[in-house]
Amino acid sequence: MIKMATAHSTRRHPLLCFCIFLSSMLSLSHGTLTPDFKTRAVNLGGWLVAEKWIKPSLFDGIPNKDFLDGTRLQFKSVMAGKYLCAETGGGSILVANRTVASSWETFKLWRINETSYRLRVFNKLFVGVDTGGNGIDLVAIVADPPGISETFEIVRNSDDPNRVRIKVPNGFFLQVNTDNPVTADSKGDGSWGNDDESVFIITNTGGLHGEFQLTNGYGPVNASQVMQEHWNTFIVEDDFKFISSNGINAVRIPVGWWIASDPTPPQPYVGGSLQALDKAFIWAQKYGINVIIDLHAAPGSQNGYEHSSSRDGSQEWGLLDQNIQYTVNVIGFLTSRYANNPRVYAVELMNEPLSPGASLDSLNKYYSAGYNVVRKNSSTAYVIMSNRLGAIDPQELFPIASSLEGSVIDIHYYNLFSNSFNNMSVQQNIDFIYNNRLPELYQLTTSNGPLTFIGEWVAEWNVKGATKEDYIKFANAQLNVYGKASFGWAYRTLKNVNNHWSLEWMINNNYPVTSSSSPESFLLIC
Template sequence: MALNWLIISLGVLFCVVSVSQGRQTIPNPPMRAVNLGGWLVTEGWIKPSLFDGIPNKDLLDGRGLQFKSVTTKKYLCAELGGGTIIVANRTSASSWETFTLWRINENTFNFRVFNKQFVGLNVKGNEIEVVAQSNTTTVSDVFHIVRNSNDSNRVRIKTSNGFYLQAKTEDLVTADHEEETSTWGDDDPSVFVMGFSGKLEGEFQVTNGYGPTRAPQVMRDHWETFIVEEDFKFISENGLNAVRIPVGWWIAKDPSPPRPYVGGSLTMLDKAFFWAQKYGLKVIIDLHAAPGSQNGFEHSSSRDGSIEWGKTDDTIHQTVDVIDFLTARYAKSPSLHAVELINEPLSPSVQLETLTKYYKAGYDAVRRHSSTAYVIFSNRLGNIDARELFTLASGLSRSVIDVHYYNLFSSTFENMTPQENIDFIYTNRTGDLGYVTTSNGPLTFVGEWVAEWGVKEATKEEYQRYAKAQLEVYKRASFGWAYWTLKNVNNHWSLEWMINNGYIKL
């Protein structure tokens, strides 16, 4: 009889151990957080005034320019998208007719074409033709944009040889117009009408725009005033228990990060941890901008919209080093709750195999310093299976999958009424979240959401019901949620404004 009881007891013990190993440690209470977006990683739309003092602020890194010759009445174009000559024979402007800026100073630039070559000069006989053939910048790839004082979009382009670009014919663009005339007339082949296509206003743009002399002071002033200690007090008094803080990879190089970035953001992150501990808040460190950019957006500090992260092992190793640095620095802080390894990698530019390789290395880097910090894996943006990271994350302790839910940025939400948006939350988002929230998988985190939509002239009561619906659904995420963002010039994107004006009640 005793033997039977021993066998039964061992069997029960085995079952308990097996079940416990397959479960994640759920935070109690779950995170009710707010993102401190636009603070340590710049996003111009959150605080446009940060860019006001930049000269020629419409000509920042990543700005797309299109040049229409006043004589041919056609657009400059990188033939074949790059790799050969520049022509002036296109009747309309699209990708091959767009030249992306790399800013050197307020008037001087490199032009990058669709296939990522840089525009430069090539001596051919008695002419200096304009080409796009080099994958790296050289002295001959530097251009000076001279704007007409009466019409800033009417320009001449001065080349490195001291001459001006000109469209001699539709198929012949050269760099040999000798002098700048004062007429700026439609008979001058060196005159172009400049148009714009897209822009970026991120950390690279603001620091490179102000330049090495002014940027350090501008950024310090921003960091010290945009988020302050009183904000942490406000957060703790209004039903929230955590902050998600986006940071950029250059923070690990503080106080002397590579140009154009400037030092000082690490000091502010130190203050954030101090304030969080003082007011009883947890901190989620979120690597929002990885080396080379993981999604091409300004919030990942892309220089020109290119996605270079993950294309070489170097970018992965550098990113792991950042995670290692941050975790080692804050592992002993009682406020460190989680480390998010990367924010919003873009599918299919970032391959799942590459991302999984990085996530495993990043997880190991966190665990070298902390056995208790949660490790958050951000799902890729795009048309992906929301469980694609389960194979990796389910076998790792304290692992979390981050999903971002916006009723924006998609044709799905065009022309939706307030009630249709609310119904979408209760039906579709409930299903989406239920799909990734499983009993034996990783925890789930709605790392970004907002009570904003595409509805025009919605009433306060409609906004309240919309916010309430999201709060009711997203509280089912096993790890918690985080509103985007605490402060924003756009009122409904600012949780501070939403709380103070009675739109959201926590």
């Protein structure tokens, strides 16, 4: 006899027959690699790929920490009342003739040190002094890599740090002339008042706070000290003991591409993360925990977000074949180093590539090459391929993944990051899990296709004033559904200053997020 029970038992789901029919498919293997168990994992996020939102205190000691790489600044002339602008978004002169700031009036910082910066404009060119002209005109025509002529010092007023002057290498300052052109010929020795043509008011519209910003912000000496302390204290052996004793059988460990160059990675990254990963494998062996190595940050950034260690929000991965090959080499390094370790369970080739920048063609090319290099070193490790972010077909990787033994598709499920969740009630969020996520998950679970993995989920949402009981119901709904993924799931994250994002906090405060606390399961067979 088969019967249905839900976390909200007064409501019957129209998917009953559909779910019962497809539930049997979850036991089907893909090729000859078949999981002996469902993965119940937790992400060790914020450890080997730093993110400020997970541990803000990491950034506390950075001087001028509001001027990190990727910070978006707008400069308004106090005298003219107009914003600096790169005409046509770059490729021409700099002017100050806009009363409203938008994309052409926004400059991304590339930090050289705590006072010196380069200014990147909309089309990825850099502001510089026109050395081919009279030596004082400002242009945005320089492509990467910029040089000395494209390096500026931002001098802040001690009484009002939002008032600044911009100093060029020849010792002069930018000024806005009466007919709006911007030149580098002010002595910068006037008052900081509204009649000073060299003074600008800045508007900071936000930026990134990932590992690039952290290490470049501190500089090589201080960054090395900060990161070693972080790696040695954020995740420790007792965490693996805690994980093992609370029903978690695996960890998903995000790493950055620079780990393959340890102990001397390219600047601004610092050495030591590889040694920390080595220790994680020792602890995993001691406590019987499986390890999923997750390439969270690919060369050039696969999505432009801080968790992929983008410098300024640009997404460069996939644009050049050598970038793809470099990423394959990183996977080769990791799998060759750990292939014989019994705790290696899976390798995730890349986290959250973003469409359309990471095209399906470039992704298929990489996933195929990445799979082959894993198989060169291991015949047993599962190979996880992350679905792209954005409005894409959730089965778009099936043509390539279905032909590869031991392949897994990673889907991330959050009731966040979309306006469609903003006004949902508790029950509407729960219904969305059952009525939207469950059918999609079954759609992705086919007899001749890859395994399915919910690589990131969390018991957090946009519901205001939710009670502990509400959170538990929401967590139960996700556990009931995501537990049906044929490879398993991974909570995001183990530790986090945001309580409901922290598995450790949830467990210690009696929120069941490793197995459902409900006396009912979504699908019961008896």
